[in-house]
Amino acid sequence: MNNGITACGGAFRYEFLMQIRRRSLWISLLLVGLLQIMIYVPHLNALINLYFQIPINQTMAELALMVNTLLPAAFGCLIADRLPRDRRTRVEELLMTMPQSSGVRLIGKYLGSVCATLIPVLVFFLLGTGFVLYHSGDMACIPLALAAFAVIILPGILFISAFSLACPAIMWVPLYQFCFVGYWFWGNFLGPRNGIPTLSDTILTPSGKLMAAGIFGLDPKHSGIIASPIQGWESLSLLIGLAGLALCVLWLVLRWQQARQ
Structure with missing residues (x-):
């Protein structure tokens, strides 16, 4: 048990x-x-008038959705080369000689890469929180910011990170990155009203719209979707569950690839 924790911690730090x-x-x-x-920026005054007239919990939910618009698309692309990079630098061969379970090392790799890549995203979110605090003067935005980050931003990040780590194990990295960026906009911002079949506005939407609407009560005219609290928690649970499933499949694929070598 201790060896597993040590191996996971070592992989995380590396x-x-x-x-x-x-x-x-x-x-x-x-x-x-x-x-x-x-x-x-060109719409800043209109946004201030719009989003500072609603309850502070909804303001923080809207901020989280803003952060989740473009940054996750870059986030997934930056995670995608982690396993191929280890193969190119022959780090993978070194890790295979170690006695610890490949599953333990995979968890450490996943958590380490996610936490590191999250830091710039967190910086932007904290800057936005400071802007809200400056204009509203409401200290409640600080604990609400933590809740919004954990409930709206983090589940989608865990979801896309797991698939961005797993899919390049069987795909060419640039091809995956191209497909992922297309998926991000198709699966989050092209609603059924556009006449295109899409996962947007479903519980599989990783941008956090259902959590913002269902859990934080964001008005449909701001979130673009109507959701109940149950649907919000269902979306959160499903995204995290699928992230775990993707990592399990990746672990099996890596074991199969190692067995063939």
């Missing part, structure tokens, strides 16, 4: 440090974040 030191991580998320800010 992956966290490798990911957090990548210039591409900071440059990519910074550019995407700045692009999103530039999109909102």
Whole structure:
């Protein structure tokens, strides 16, 4: 048990440090974040008038949805090369010689890469929280920010990270990244009203719209969707559950690949 925890912790530290030191991580998320800010700046006064007239819990939910618009698309692309990178640098061969379970190392790799890549996203979210606090003067936005991050942003991030780690095990990384970006906009922002079959507005929507509407009570005219609290919790649970399933399948695929070598 202790050996497993140690191995998981070692994999977490290695992956966290490798990911957090990548210039591409900071440059990519910074550019995407700045692009999103530039999109909102021309409408800043209208947004302030609109979103500061609603209850503070809904304001924080709307902030979380704003953060979840473009940044997760870059997030998934940055996670996608983690396993192929280990193969290229022959780190995978070194890890295979160790006695600890590959499943334990996989959990550490997943958590380490997710936590490292989350830091720039968290920085943008905290900046937005500071902006809300400055304009509203309501200290309740701080605990609500933590809740919104955990309930609206984190489940979708865990979901896309698991699949972004798993799919490149059997796909060419640039092909997956291209498909993932297309999926992100198709599966989150193209609703049925556009006449295109899509997962958007269902409990499989990782942008957090159902959690914002169902759990935080965000008005449908802001969230674009009507959801009950039960649907919000169902979406949260399903996204996390599918993330776990994707990691289990990845573990089986990696064991099969190792057995063939």
